[in-house]
Amino acid sequence: MTDAFVDFFLRNKFVILFYLAVVLFVFLNRKKFNFYFKIIALYRTNWGIKLMDKLAEKYREPIKLFGYISIGVGFIGMFFIVFVLIQSIYTLFTTPNAPPALTPILPGVHVPGVPESLFIPLVKGIIAIFIVAVIHEFSHGVVARAHNLTIKRTGIAIIGPFFAAFVEPDEKELKKRDDITNYSMVAAGPVSNIVTFFILFLLISFAVSPVINSIYSPSGISFSSITDDSPAANAGLQTDVTYTMINNQSVTSLADFLRAFENIKPNDVMSISNSENTYFVETGTNPDDNTRAYLGVNIYNRLAGDTTTSFKIVSWFTSLLSLIGILSLGIGIANLLPIGPLDGGKMLQQALHKIRGEKKGNKTLVHLSLFFLLVILLLLTPIFRETAKSIFGIS
Known part of the structure; x- marks a missing residue:
């Protein structure tokens, strides 16, 4: 057990030091953060609000249209991820040694039980997650501003070992708006991530890769x-x-x-x-x-010639774009899960309020959220098992 424990920490020593440095940074600057449930730290700013205002003023109707289209795409994505989860549960119990259907996004960590091909390098991972989060939250904000909703603050969130961003619309204003406005603002975030994936896929497939292949x-x-x-x-x-x-x-x-x-x-x-x-x-x-x-x-x-410095630089940025695209799709789809705090949960809550009323709708959402959280925990059991083996030598 001791050898496995030491080996795990030696393999991940730089990553552990990085996350400890983040914890130390938050602790030393704790007066600038707002804390929730002791593991969520929010750093509130006004970053990006002026740009949201400018874009919403200049491109108001196209942005609104994007929000409206996002509603349909968002609900389709919600049904898709639910189908994938249910199918994955079936595979978990019927296919021995099947690869995990879900994996946590932990840059720099070799997650036990996860294929090495899914490893996310620390620096690239942090950069990619930051960009994905900014696109996601900025899209929420710019659609809200296109509908003349007030954005009170923006900021950075640290949730345990995970990094995120957020925008804070005026909730009182939001409650007074019609369902379509609410749906479009919420759906815009995950759908913008899905759109980012397709844009980068096309860019890499039809521009970056052909240029590289023509040179090397x-x-x-x-x-x-x-x-x-x-x-x-x-x-x-x-x-x-x-x-x-x-x-x-x-x-x-x-x-x-x-x-x-x-x-x-x-x-x-x-x-x-x-x-x-x-x-x-x-x-x-x-x-x-x-x-x-x-x-x-x-x-x-x-x-x-792929050992030259110029190729390595081009390759690094190409792989970064690929990682941004892959994480955009994964995070975008995952955010459409019908679980309370996620965008999919907010969309479903709005629909359930309309169908069943506020009280019954909230109760139904809680039940569905707990069900899908249980599904996710079940799908993560192979990773939990392999992690226990890796850290504690438990077989």
Whole structure:
């Protein structure tokens, strides 16, 4: 138990120091923060309010239209995430060793039980979450201002180990407005994140990647991560090493690798090589499809010249954009969950008040919130179990 505990903290020492520094910063500046439930710290400012006013004044009708469209998209997203959660519960109980359907967003932390491909680097993660949160909350605020609702304050929130942002509309004014105004302001936040994902996806796919590929030619494939105790790990394959041959076939790109891998079955022995070494890998069975082979790797293209400083800078910013896009989609959809404090919960509360009245509507929302919180806890049990193993050596 002691060895596992020490090993966990050594692997995450810089991240632990970072979060301790955040706690120390909040403690030293505690008079500037407002605290709720002892784990929520809010730093209130007026940042961004003038910009919201300018945009709302100049583009009032387009912003209102975005808010109205967000209502429909928001409810569709709510039904989608509910469907995904229910399906994930079914998978949890019917598919042994299925990958976790949910994972906490903890930059810099190698969360036990979560595939290494989902690891979020500390610096990129903090930057990406900040940008996603700013877009989310700014969208709430600018739609509110387009409807002439007062924004009292904006600010930064620290909720345990998580970072967030917030805007504070005048709640008294909000209660006097019609349902459509309320819906549009609430839905604008998560929908703006979903829109951000699609914008960045198109930008990277049709602008950034083609430019990079036109400058740097493919030279092989590498593995960004290798799952512990997987066929690839047991064969001695390494991350960030260039490989150019699969079963004696030349491989210069991910597409080449996938074509070569199509003909390989579970328990086949395949060779993966470069100019220096050849590795023989006995493939496993894909956990999602027992007819397909499994290596336990995440693959990316290697490009000639990708060790230069200029390429590393371009690659870093490209991966940051990718991370912003992925987190935008995940956080946007997650915020549409029908759980009390989330945007989806606020939208559902508004609808339930209309359908069942305020008292019965609130009661129904509490029951639904508790149900979905239980679902989330169940989906996180594989991670809790692996975390206990990693920290305390509990099997």
